[in-house]
Amino acid sequence: xxVTYANGLAVRIAGDWFAYDTDFEGWSISGGIGGPLAAxxxxxxxxxxxxxxxxxxxxQGASATARIRIPLN
Numbered sequence: 001x002x003v004t005y006a007n008g009l010a011v012r013i014a015g016d017w018f019a020y021d022t023d024f025e026g027w028s029i030s031g032g033i034g035g036p037l038a039a040x041x042x043x044x045x046x047x048x049x050x051x052x053x054x055x056x057x058x059x060q061g062a063s064a065t066a067r068i069r070i071p072l073n
Contacts (some may be wrong), residue, residue, distance in 0.1 A: 001008070001012050001014070002073040005035075005039075007035070007036075007038075007063060008036045008039050009033070009034075009035035009036075009037040010033070010034050010035055011033050012030075012031055012032045012033075014030050015027070015029040015030075016028050016029075022041070026058065026060075027029050027059055028056070028057065028059075029056070029057050030054070030056045031048075031054070032053060032055060033053050034050065034052030034053065035051070036048075036050055036051075037049065037051050046070045048071045049068060049069065049070040050069045051067070051068045052066070053071050054067075
């Protein structure tokens with residue numbers, strides 16, 4: 001599922017499960033949120049900057065990534 005709001009904010013979520021011969025083997029889920037820094041109320045810092053946060057989880061572990069892009073022109 002991917003949803004984008006009018007202010008540029010975007011939300012993404014996805015999931016999956018794994019089975020073999022009707023035995024539940026595992027699962028995974030991922031998601032994220034991102035958009036212009038202004039959508040988070042921080043537009044005065046860098047008006048054209050973009051920020052994103054991605055999350056991933058599974059039966060074996062979890063991770064997160066964050067990224068900020070600030071155009072120099």
